[in-house]
Amino acid sequence: MSKFISAGEYAARRASLLAALPAGAVAVIASQPEALRNGDDNGFAYRASSDILYLTGFAEPNCMLVFDKTVAKSAGRLLMFVQPSEPSAEIWHGKRCGIDGVKQLFGADAAYGTKSFAKVLGPLTKRARSIFYKRGINLKVDAIMLPFCKNRRLKNPLDLVAAMRLIKSPGELQIMRHSGKVGSLSHKLAMRHCVAGASELALRGVLDLVNATNGGVNSYDTIVAAGANGLCLHYSAGQTILRDGELVLIDAGSEIEGYASDISRTFPVSGSFSQAQKKIYEVVLAGQLAAIAAIKPGITWNQLSDACDAELTEGLVRLGFDISASGLKLGDVMPHSLGHWLGLDVHDVGAFSGKMPFQAGMVLTIEPGVYLSLTDERIPEQYRGICVRIEDNIEVTADGAFVQTADAPKAVADIEHLMAASGVRQAAQYSLSKLTVPVGK
Ligand SMILES: [Mn+2]
Structure with a gap:
């Protein structure tokens, strides 16, 4: 009940x-x-x-x-x-x-x-x-x-x-805010426990622990993708070891009373972004924030995608990407749509069209990503292999939007601060890398 x-x-x-x-x-x-x-x-x-x-x-x-x-x-x-x-x-x-x-x-x-x-x-x-x-x-x-x-x-x-x-009741929104909070906490704890030498699966264990202690389960198969593993959009956490200098992309949510959260965060294993990682990350974040800022009743998916695409294109061009008719298309680096409805199903039901005006009580994800091939020579070399996705859960309110997953840090400074301040990461006696048995040993 x-x-x-x-x-x-x-x-x-x-x-x-x-x-x-x-x-x-x-x-x-x-x-x-x-x-x-x-x-x-x-x-x-x-x-x-x-x-x-x-x-x-x-x-x-x-x-x-x-x-x-x-x-x-x-x-x-x-x-x-x-x-x-x-x-x-x-x-x-x-x-x-x-x-x-x-x-x-x-x-x-x-x-x-x-x-x-x-x-x-x-x-x-x-x-x-x-x-x-x-x-x-x-x-x-x-x-x-x-x-x-x-x-x-x-x-x-x-x-x-x-x-x-498609339209959530006040009770449903209450559960979803809770599910967003638990999911956000799991990402936060993953950042705090992330250490080089641990495996993707060990980090998944951290997310599982937060779910388990809060009465939730995973709302879908958890993605923990080290470095270029993020090029596979629905990669499942595996045995790959997290390495300093690489990013890790986590796409994981909680399900509470049947209602899903669906959150993606990308952060540096070492706790500090490299210059190249930070530049790509900031472009994705700017695109995500532009879309979220535009959410209100009456807006459409097409308008949100346009707002995000404009930021992504401008940002990538500024970094030296040739986004043009003869060069890269935005779809080459972001091969999925901006988001989806969220509810009892993680890709929730309800009419989905680019032109349908939003109404209060709808809940959706906004999740731009940029995935840069290791081998595509149209991509400036210093950025190849970088994969970033940032995803939040947003409810449409009477006059705007409410972000249900704001507890998971996403500004570069906030992530770096959390990871630097983490006593757990500093403690030499206890780290996931020590609990991870390398394959073959
Ligand atoms: Mn999603």
């Missing part, structure tokens, strides 16, 4: 979805299946489907929500199909909420065991005038649903939920 979202708010969300469905409709939302990591019984930790979390707060696997508007003159009702209580399974996997539990705690008007799904949905889909179901999420549920839906045009219920999820 959420500490921030009341039972009444969940009920209001379900009422909105039911109101958006036409009379006579039935909408089915299935949880994604549990996934095996390897072997036949070693699974990944289960993370509930975001749409089910949004509509109920219910986090167990093997759940189907059915919104039934087939009953004349009724606003509609929610049927939940869940794993029933079963001591022999619960001894391994923990207590289940059960059929009565979801009626009491999660707002189901009626509840059944998952095994009853086909029996209940057969007649329900038959009398439904329209069916909202997204195929491909759970193949076992597809196998039951698709024969019921033969010759009928399926509509996507998740589009309706996505439109709701």
